[in-house]
Amino acid sequence: MGQSAPASLEDILSARHDYFESGNEDHRAIDPAVYRSWHRCVSTAKRTHESVEFEPIRRDRLSELVLRNTRLLDAARGPLSELEKAVAGAGYAILLTDPEGHAVTVRGDVEGQQPLIRQAFRQGVNLSEEAVGTTAMSCAVYERRPVRVFGPEHFYNANGLFHCAAAPIFDPEGGVLGAIDITRGASRPDFGALTLVARCASVIEFDLMMRTPAAAIITLAWQAHSMAPHADLMFALDEAGSIIAVNEATRRFTGIDPVRASFRFEDIFDAGYAQTLSTLRRAAHPVSVRLRSGICMLASLVGNVASPARQTAPRRSAGTGLRAPQAALDEVSFGDPAIDKNLDVGLKVLENGLPLLLLGETGTGKDVLASHLHRRSARASAPFVAINCAAIPETLIESELFGYEDGAFTGARRGGAAGKLEQANGGTLFLDEIGDMPVSLQARLLRVLETREVCRLGGTAMKAVDFQLICATHQNIEEATRSGRFRLDLYYRINGFTISLLPLRSRRNLRALAESMLKQLSDGARGLSDAAADALARHDWPGNARELRHALTYANAIAAPGIDITPAHLPQEIGAHMTRPAVAETDTPCGVLKTLEREAIGQALDQSNGDVRQAARMLGISRATLYRRLKPSR
Numbered sequence: 319m320g321q322s323a324p325a326s327l328e329d330i331l332s333a334r335h336d337y338f339e340s341g342n343e344d345h346r347a348i349d350p351a352v353y354r355s356w357h358r359c360v361s362t363a364k365r366t367h368e369s370v371e372f373e374p375i376r377r378d379r380l381s382e383l384v385l386r387n388t389r390l391l392d393a394a395r396g397p398l399s400e401l402e403k404a405v406a407g408a409g410y411a412i413l414l415t416d417p418e419g420h421a422v423t424v425r426g427d428v429e430g431q432q433p434l435i436r437q438a439f440r441q442g443v444n445l446s447e448e449a450v451g452t453t454a455m456s457c458a459v460y461e462r463r464p465v466r467v468f469g470p471e472h473f474y475n476a477n478g479l480f481h482c483a484a485a486p487i488f489d490p491e492g493g494v495l496g497a498i499d500i501t502r503g504a505s506r507p508d509f510g511a512l513t514l515v516a517r518c519a520s521v522i523e524f525d526l527m528m529r530t531p532a533a534a535i536i537t538l539a540w541q542a543h544s545m546a547p548h549a550d551l552m553f554a555l556d557e558a559g560s561i562i563a564v565n566e567a568t569r570r571f572t573g574i575d576p577v578r579a580s581f582r583f584e585d586i587f588d589a590g591y592a593q594t595l596s597t598l599r600r601a602a603h604p605v606s607v608r609l610r611s612g613i614c615m616l617a618s619l620v621g622n623v624a625s626p627a628r629q630t631a632p633r634r635s636a637g638t639g640l641r642a643p644q645a646a647l648d649e650v651s652f653g654d655p656a657i658d659k660n661l662d663v664g665l666k667v668l669e670n671g672l673p674l675l676l677l678g679e680t681g682t683g684k685d686v687l688a689s690h691l692h693r694r695s696a697r698a699s700a701p702f703v704a705i706n707c708a709a710i711p712e713t714l715i716e717s718e719l720f721g722y723e724d725g726a727f728t729g730a731r732r733g734g735a736a737g738k739l740e741q742a743n744g745g746t747l748f749l750d751e752i753g754d755m756p757v758s759l760q761a762r763l764l765r766v767l768e769t770r771e772v773c774r775l776g777g778t779a780m781k782a783v784d785f786q787l788i789c790a791t792h793q794n795i796e797e798a799t800r801s802g803r804f805r806l807d808l809y810y811r812i813n814g815f816t817i818s819l820l821p822l823r824s825r826r827n828l829r830a831l832a833e834s835m836l837k838q839l840s841d842g843a844r845g846l847s848d849a850a851a852d853a854l855a856r857h858d859w860p861g862n863a864r865e866l867r868h869a870l871t872y873a874n875a876i877a878a879p880g881i882d883i884t885p886a887h888l889p890q891e892i893g894a895h896m897t898r899p900a901v902a903e904t905d906t907p908c909g910v911l912k913t914l915e916r917e918a919i920g921q922a923l924d925q926s927n928g929d930v931r932q933a934a935r936m937l938g939i940s941r942a943t944l945y946r947r948l949k950p951s952r
């Protein structure tokens with residue numbers, strides 16, 4: 319209950335008795351959040367003595383669940399490992415849920431828990447209030463704050479052995495992305511449990527903020543040395559000083575919500591943006607800044623395009639909102655020697671002032687390739703500004719690209735704003751889906767590319783711009799020029815050199831691409847077994863690299879820590895290829911046995927919803943043996 323000292327088990331039991339007998343509430347013993355959950359349970363005709371089913375969603379929906387929560391899983395991976403270490407001796411199982419209460423990933427000491435907790439702590443189990451009554455996770459999500467739910471505070475009598483603490487996880491847009499929970503079966507003192515989950519949630523939020531494609535990320539702290547950065551207020555800003563995202567602590571502290579209304583640096587700080595930024599860039603220590611409220615705090619620059627840590631992240635792309643971070647420079651492979659060769663040529667072309675055109679089906683990695691080239695180019699420390707021409711309404715694209723002057727139109731920001739072309743000055747401009755650019759704008763863009771000068775909407779002054787240009791499209795652009803949808807002169811102007819990104823099914827070294835993706839996803843902790851690589855090679859990949867990334871994200875989430883990915887970890891439609899016996903294998907009795915064995919393991923994994931421990935029990939073998947049997951024979 320809140321952050322105050324927990325009540326004793328006796329006090330909770332007596333308060334529970336009072337509530338269910340006479341409707342009395344004792345807020346000294348039980349958190350009002352728990353009472354509110356009990357009200358909701360009672361009002362939906364739940365009865366405390368009913369039994370509880372911990373139902374996992376169907377296995378084929380598991381991959382969908384993992385995919386829906388990729389952003390959360392990516393950001394939570396490191397903090398969860400840290401939490402796991404912190405609670406290792408305390409017998410806690412750890413759970414990450416999505417906002418609807420589905421168990422997205424399960425860690426910690428699950429095996430050591432009582433059977434009911436083990437049943438609940440399985441990936442895909444629906445732990446929403448609707449399904450299992452009051453839980454710490456559902457209360458934390460409802461209340462938007464950490465909540466502890468101790469034994470009999472759970473609505474159902476059957477759940478009285480769960481002792482849990484959970485905290486909500488907020489995304490930089492202010493939505494609840496999920497909850498982090500620790501649970502054990504013992505009613506031992508749980509000092510620190512609530513603080514620990516709250517801290518873990520703020521580390522995940524820190525990670526999510528750091529993935530925001532911003533020009534600068536600034537933290538504010540009260541004291542110089544006593545706090546870790548993730549305990550601080552965080553602001554993500556664009557080049558022009560607009561606040562594009564804040565963490566939850568900042569949202570509470572300032573009351574601002576950049577998703578609902580636009581705020582500039584100067585609305586919060588009693589100083590100019592450009593000057594503060596340049597001071598922060600030069601400073602070795604946190605810098606004292608005054609807020610407009612008069613309060614002084616210490617500011618640090620934790621993310622910044624000019625620093626190596628941020629060079630890899632493309633900026634906010636208008637029309638597409640916030641993007642997932644891109645692959646680290648060293649680890650990018652495109653899975654085909656022809657593409658690798660063209661990368662070097664493409665780089666030379668760019669560095670000689672010529673534009674590059676990337677062609678490829680959707681999801682083939684045009685965006686990844688563009689930012690990869692930027693990072694390898696001489697302009698790596700300057701901005702990489704991406705704009706998705708297909709995703710912005712036609713009415714906004716002009717102001718997005720060219721910017722506008724003060725009062726250029728109703729709703730125009732005070733002081734005007736720089737467009738993407740200006741923002742890219744010194745760096746790289748990436749015009750994604752250029753084939754979808756309205757014809758009316760193509761002429762203006764062509765003029766800028768020829769003169770290298772921009773004029774903001776509502777203005778007259780011309781401003782020189784200097785950027786390297788990369789364009790991309792999935793359209794057949796030559797056909798678009800023939801039909802008049804794309805200006806031929808613009809096509810020539812953007813096409814200094816073309817790199818075609820083959821569909822995944824045609825890449826000659828898919829394994830290299832898959833391994834580099836897996837390395838990023840698992841922080842280098844696991845590889846790909848030969849059998850899994852074979853399964854990947856047999857799939858058609860209609861969704862290209864995006865689909866591959868999703869499949870590997872799923873596999874990485876369900877595989878036990880530290881082991882290589884096998885076909886059993888891949889989404890069913892991909893891993894299932896392996897149950898199709900390869901001809902050579904079935905030629906021999908040994909091959910037939912191997913195939914039958916794989917099929918039996920596959921079925922057991924299906925029936926246990928991917929729970930390896932349960933599958934091993936069903937097959938009458940140990941988990942270690944099951945993993946060994948899943949390993950491909952070399």
Ligand SMILES: Nc1ncnc2c1ncn2[C@@H]1O[C@H](COP(=O)(O)OP(=O)(O)OP(=O)(O)O)[C@@H](O)[C@H]1O
Nearest residue numbers: 645651652680681682683684685686835863864867
């Ligand atoms: N070489 C690669 N290494 C790692 N991840 C990759 C690679 N190529 C693509 N991806 C991943 O695949 C997904 C799609 O990539 P990307 O957005 O670059 O494709 P795209 O061709 O620009 O797609 P669209 O045309 O739909 O915009 C992203 O999640 C990206 O991280």
